[in-house]
Amino acid sequence: MSNPRKHFVLVAFPAFGHIIPTLELAKKIVHFHDVTFVVSAVKLSVIRERNLMPPLSEYPITFLPLEDGLTPENDKNVSAGQLSVIANASNEALRKLYATVAADFVIADFPIAASLDACHARNIATGVFHTASAAALCNKLAVTETTVTIPDEQFLHPRNGNADIGAHGIPESMKQNNLSIQAAMKNTQAIILNSIRELEPQAINFLAGHRVTKDKDVLFVGPLFPVDTDSDDTVVQWLDKQAYRNVVYVSFGSLLIDFPAKQLTEIWMTLISLNRPFLWVLKEREETCLKALNLPETDTDHLIVRWAPQKLVLTHPATAIFVSHCGWNSTMESVWGGVPVVAWPMAADQHQNSQFLVDSGVALKIPNTSMLFERVISTQQIGQRVLELTGWSNGPYGSEFTRCCGIMKEQARAAVAAGGSSDNEFKKLVGSSP
Structure with missing residues (x-):
């Protein structure tokens, strides 16, 4: 009853x-x-x-x-x-x-x-x-x-x-x-x-x-x-064309502050130096700034968008790595997708979230970052972390980090499955538990 x-x-x-x-x-x-x-x-x-x-x-x-x-x-x-x-x-x-x-x-x-x-x-x-x-x-x-x-x-x-x-x-x-x-x-x-x-x-x-x-x-x-829905979104169509675990995904959420030109330059140079397809979420002002810098062009397949369906991106088999500010929603989505993270926290609980991912063995953190952009994070600092997390520095995709990602992914999915801890505690909230 x-x-x-x-x-x-x-x-x-x-x-x-x-x-x-x-x-x-x-x-x-x-x-x-x-x-x-x-x-x-x-x-x-x-x-x-x-x-x-x-x-x-x-x-x-x-x-x-x-x-x-x-x-x-x-x-x-x-x-x-x-x-x-x-x-x-x-x-x-x-x-x-x-x-x-x-x-x-x-x-x-x-x-x-x-x-x-x-x-x-x-x-x-x-x-x-x-x-x-x-x-x-x-x-x-x-x-x-x-x-x-x-x-x-x-x-x-x-x-x-x-x-x-x-x-x-x-x-x-x-x-x-x-x-x-x-x-x-x-x-x-x-x-x-x-x-x-x-x-x-x-x-x-x-x-x-x-x-x-x-x-x-x-x-x-x-x-x-x-809830996941079928999508003909440009982003998903683009991901569908990419090889397994080969895409670098960069998104800093809905930050209200724009990245300065020098930092945008370093991110761009990192992405083209990796020679991997990349998906980059940029605000319109940031993309305008990027284009005005007249940076070296690249033949690497890439997509720059204003917004991406992040959960779909992080659960897509083509996505290899996530460069993130580590807001809690992004943190949980990376765990759910089983994707390692280059942690680039800006403010508030993002520093704590990034440390949680590092301690869990699924992330490497860029130190001393903030929304004030008091220093420029170099191409070398970003790129080294991407290569170490993915295993690309030694060959094909795979590392101790990606193994730990798989373990956390299974824990997350087990929690919300029928009879899992989150499922049972939600039932207690609504009063439907046996």
């Missing part, structure tokens, strides 16, 4: 690295319960433009625009202060929404979870969804009143592999937001993670003993990806 349908409300922070996994969670839940998906009004139109809106017949989700006053201008500044402005605007609008919403369970994205106090005042059950790794959540929960603070501009400086907040400090605005979130989390029923339990044992131990999370359901339900 199935459980009665309840009304779940899911709320996403207005950035696509958060919106996409939260929407994927909503798409899974709607098969068991009624779902309302809340996101900033300024992002809802972009969701439609990017064809991310799921078909209503298959996913009967109600989309609710959050009137938070945000505009596209809010995306043009990536400082800690600006992130706090966005979080504060979201929290204020959400508290008004929660005061009247009819819901059985509200799941809020971590950066805007402080607003859940308005749900608790009405005895509405809640959960917090963390779209990044469990290790990154541990870092945020390690923030206390005594945590050292630093100026906003220092937050973008290069940081060590552990991105240890205690050692490096955190801007005051982010510290206060973290403390407000922790206060709200004390009254939540569940912590939901877009990760895989088997891959983060140290984080599990931390969460089991932390004052905020030790008495709660901590549910690993990842990785959460869009």
